[in-house]
Amino acid sequence: MSKFSLAKDKIKFLLLEGVHQSAIQTLNNAGYTNIEYLKTSLAEPELIEKIKDAHFVGIRSRTQLTSKVLAEAEKLIGIGCFCIGTNQVDLEAAQELGIPVFNAPFSNTRSVAELVIGEILLLFRRIPEKNAKAHLGGWDKSATGSIEARGKTLGIIGYGHIGTQLGILAETIGMNVTFYDIEDKLPLGNANQVHDLNEFLAQADAVSLHVPETDSTQNMFGAEQFAAMKDGAIFINASRGTVVDIDALAEALKGDSPKLGGAAIDVFPVEPKSNDEEFVSPLRGINNVILTPHIGGSTLEAQQNIGIEVAGKFAKYSDNGSTLSAVNFPEVSLPSHEGRSRLLHVHTNRPGILTKINLAFAEKGINISAQFLQTTDKIGYVVLEVDSDDSQAALDELKQIEGTIRARVLL
Numbered sequence: 001m002s003k004f005s006l007a008k009d010k011i012k013f014l015l016l017e018g019v020h021q022s023a024i025q026t027l028n029n030a031g032y033t034n035i036e037y038l039k040t041s042l043a044e045p046e047l048i049e050k051i052k053d054a055h056f057v058g059i060r061s062r063t064q065l066t067s068k069v070l071a072e073a074e075k076l077i078g079i080g081c082f083c084i085g086t087n088q089v090d091l092e093a094a095q096e097l098g099i100p101v102f103n104a105p106f107s108n109t110r111s112v113a114e115l116v117i118g119e120i121l122l123l124f125r126r127i128p129e130k131n132a133k134a135h136l137g138g139w140d141k142s143a144t145g146s147i148e149a150r151g152k153t154l155g156i157i158g159y160g161h162i163g164t165q166l167g168i169l170a171e172t173i174g175m176n177v178t179f180y181d182i183e184d185k186l187p188l189g190n191a192n193q194v195h196d197l198n199e200f201l202a203q204a205d206a207v208s209l210h211v212p213e214t215d216s217t218q219n220m221f222g223a224e225q226f227a228a229m230k231d232g233a234i235f236i237n238a239s240r241g242t243v244v245d246i247d248a249l250a251e252a253l254k255g256d257s258p259k260l261g262g263a264a265i266d267v268f269p270v271e272p273k274s275n276d277e278e279f280v281s282p283l284r285g286i287n288n289v290i291l292t293p294h295i296g297g298s299t300l301e302a303q304q305n306i307g308i309e310v311a312g313k314f315a316k317y318s319d320n321g322s323t324l325s326a327v328n329f330p331e332v333s334l335p336s337h338e339g340r341s342r343l344l345h346v347h348t349n350r351p352g353i354l355t356k357i358n359l360a361f362a363e364k365g366i367n368i369s370a371q372f373l374q375t376t377d378k379i380g381y382v383v384l385e386v387d388s389d390d391s392q393a394a395l396d397e398l399k400q401i402e403g404t405i406r407a408r409v410l411l
């Protein structure tokens with residue numbers, strides 16, 4: 001093993017937020033054993049301390065990987081979000097540092113869709129309210145305000161992986177499904193896309209949000225949107241807390257004749273940093289409101305599959321340089337590379353880099369046996385294969401190329 005490629009047991013993985021043990025198993029199976037595992041997220045100072053010697057870091061939705069933290073992560077080569085959302089990572093800063101960010105775009109989607117179906121049924125029957133009364137010794141046997149889901153309209157905002165599955169499940173219990181999305185989407189089943197948000201809101205008996213946290217979704221739902229909903233409709237948010245104006249939501253749920261019939265909220269603009277911290281919210285104590293601690297994707301099945309998926313992406317990137325499905329990085333899917341050395345080169349995307357590499361190698365008599373290139377607007381990612389005897393010379397040449405962000409060799 002050469003000095004310029006780390007042995008597998010020297011490659012350090014820092015896994016935070018109690019990711020499933022399947023992640024450790026997957027890494028072990030791939031030969032990676034140097035793993036630090038923590039059940040919690042870390043506040044910035046501790047995170048900076050811990051991340052300094054990590055080559056890979058695995059997080060869930062809580063850990064904030066800001067540009068400041070990333071700047072301190074001198075050895076970091078890969079980030080894994082063991083969840084769907086990647087808004088907790090400064091993706092651009094990671095890209096500029098040549099660090100791919102992976103996530104698990106599918107594994108917990110069914111869990112979220114199932115939870116929302118359950119919540120729709122419970123809210124339509126006013127179960128949260130009746131359940132709370134029964135626990136206090138009350139007996140509210142009444143049909144007032146209780147309705148069936150059959151024949152009602154579910155309006156889904158964000159018709160992606162979760163929204164589409166939710167729509168299919170809702171149709172199986174007899175609901176009509178409409179959706180609102182900034183993109184034109186293929187409607188599944190009998191779903192119907194409505195392009196005007198106000199028209200969409202006026203039709204729906206239940207509105208459920210399934211958009212990512214982006215600039216366009218920040219506070220996209222506020223007083224104006226609640227006012228445009230049907231009287232007595234229910235509202236569900238299991239996407240991100242920043243999408244909804246929480247005070248406006250509280251207003252729409254309060255009073256003697258509230259605008260909304262109920263709500264189920266899983267995500268909040270400010271969430272406790274650990275299970276020991278108090279949950280503070282203007283929604284506490286309001287009738288017919290289900291509050292859950294960001295557990296939409298927290299099922300055993302989802303967590304196990306996510307562990308395998310993201311750890312598998314780490315291993316493929318570390319072993320072969322494959323970046324397939326990275327969210328901030330040129331995607332290259334590569335076979336294993338027996339008998340040859342593979343060089344990975346990340347550079348700022350500018351014309352002529354490949355020519356420079358080829359010229360430099362030709363001058364040194366280094367034969368390139370395979371070459372892969374992918375680019376985004378800002379960076380390019382070249383993977384080259386050379387004879388193992390040439391790998392050190394090739395790496396030295398790559399590091400000299402102007403615009404190089406990172407270069408490393410896999411043996």
Ligand SMILES: NC(=O)C1=CN([C@@H]2O[C@H](COP(=O)(O)OP(=O)(O)OC[C@H]3O[C@@H](n4cnc5c(N)ncnc54)[C@H](O)[C@@H]3O)[C@@H](O)[C@H]2O)C=CC1
Nearest residue numbers: 085158159160161162181182210211212216238239296297
């Ligand atoms: N509560 C929880 O535990 C979980 C929450 N999530 C959240 O759910 C989000 C959605 O997940 P997926 O369905 O897998 O994402 P996705 O990327 O498959 O779908 C998102 C959809 O929203 C649409 N969209 C984006 N901006 C929009 C806007 N301004 N207005 C209307 N539509 C817009 C997109 O075009 C896309 O169709 C994730 O980004 C994550 O933040 C995901 C998993 C678990």
Ligand SMILES: O=C(O)C(=O)COP(=O)(O)O
Nearest residue numbers: 060061062083084085297
């Ligand atoms: O997958 C997502 O985006 C989620 O919000 C789930 O986050 P978590 O892994 O439960 O912290």
